[in-house]
Amino acid sequence: MSTIVTRRIEGSGPYAYRVTYRSADGRHHWEYLGPVGAVDPEGLTDEETAQLREEGFGLARHRVTTSHDLRRLEVANGLRDRLEEGVLAPTDDRRSTVVELAEDAPTTARQLLEAEAEDMAQELDKGAxxxxxxxxxxxxxxxxxxxxxxxxxxxxxxxxxxxxxxxxxxxxxxxxxxxxxxxxxxxxxxxGGDRLDNEEGPDERTTSNDEMRSEAEKQALKYAKEGDADARAYLLEERGWTASEIETTPVAA
Known part of the structure; x- marks a missing residue:
C-alpha cells in the first residue's frame, strides 16, 4: 500500500515522495519523485495522479530550460533576487548553485545568467x-x-x-x-567531494545535523543503515550525501 506525500524541506519545495508500507517488516519506504510540478506522470498510478491534482499540484510537461552553475550559492541567490517573478523555472532550487530559467524567460534574463556564469568561471579559474x-x-x-x-x-x-x-x-x-x-x-x-569555498559559511551539515536534516532524510538514513539500497541511493543521488556521511552520522532518536 502506498500514498503520495508532499513536503517542504528547509523552506524549499514542496517535494513529492511515494511512501509504501511494507507489511513484511513493518517499515515505510520513501521514494523521492521530484519537485511538485515536475513529477513525471508516466511514473505514477492513476490514483497517485488524481491525489496530486486534488491537492492542487500540477504535473510535469516537457520544458526546454536554460541553466548555468554559478559555483557559489550567494552569487546564485543574488541573481535570483534580481530576476523578475516568473523568470525562474518551477524546478529552480535556491539551495543549489545551478540557476534554472523558465522556458519562456526573456532574452535579457538568459544573457544575464550567461554573463554571470562566464564571470564566475573566469574568477574561479584565475583564483586557483x-x-x-x-x-x-x-x-x-x-x-x-x-x-x-x-x-x-x-x-x-x-x-x-x-x-x-x-x-x-x-x-x-x-x-x-x-x-x-x-x-x-x-x-x-x-x-564524495564537496566544492571548497572559503568565502562561504559552513556547509549545512557542519552547522547542526539535527536542525538541517529533513525528516525524509532522517528516515532514509535509518533504512540505509539497515541495508535498504533505495534509501541509500536517495541520500547519495537526491540529497547530496557522501558514503562517509551515511556511515558516520548517527540515527536521530
Whole structure:
C-alpha cells in the first residue's frame, strides 16, 4: 500500500515522495519523485495522479530550460533576487548553485545568467593558481602529453573543487583549467567531494545535523543503515550525501 506525500524541506519545495508500507517488516519506504510540478506522470498510478491534482499540484510537461552553475550559492541567490517573478523555472532550487530559467524567460534574463556564469568561471579559474606536485604525482604523469605548469594548474583547480585525489579525475588529454574543473564537477558526487569555498559559511551539515536534516532524510538514513539500497541511493543521488556521511552520522532518536 502506498500514498503520495508532499513536503517542504528547509523552506524549499514542496517535494513529492511515494511512501509504501511494507507489511513484511513493518517499515515505510520513501521514494523521492521530484519537485511538485515536475513529477513525471508516466511514473505514477492513476490514483497517485488524481491525489496530486486534488491537492492542487500540477504535473510535469516537457520544458526546454536554460541553466548555468554559478559555483557559489550567494552569487546564485543574488541573481535570483534580481530576476523578475516568473523568470525562474518551477524546478529552480535556491539551495543549489545551478540557476534554472523558465522556458519562456526573456532574452535579457538568459544573457544575464550567461554573463554571470562566464564571470564566475573566469574568477574561479584565475583564483586557483597552481599547486606543487609531489614526487609520486610526477611519477604518475606522462609529461610527453602535458607540462608541469599545466599539471600544477589542473591540480589546483580540482583541489579547489573539493576533490583531494585529483589524479582520479584528471588525465593528460584534458585541455586547460576549465576542463579540469568540469571533470571534477562531473565526478564529485561519485567520489564524495564537496566544492571548497572559503568565502562561504559552513556547509549545512557542519552547522547542526539535527536542525538541517529533513525528516525524509532522517528516515532514509535509518533504512540505509539497515541495508535498504533505495534509501541509500536517495541520500547519495537526491540529497547530496557522501558514503562517509551515511556511515558516520548517527540515527536521530
Amino acid at each position: 593558481g597552481q599547486a606543487a606536485l609531489t614526487e609520486a604525482e610526477k611519477g604518475r604523469i606522462d609529461f610527453t602529453e602535458t607540462t608541469i605548469p599545466e599539471a600544477q594548474a589542473a591540480k589546483a583547480a580540482i583541489l579547489d573543487e573539493g576533490i583531494d585525489d585529483w589524479t582520479s579525475v584528471w588525465s593528460e588529454d584534458l585541455t586547460g583549467v576549465g576542463e579540469a574543473r568540469q571533470a571534477a564537477r562531473d565526478n564529485r558526487q561519485s567520489i
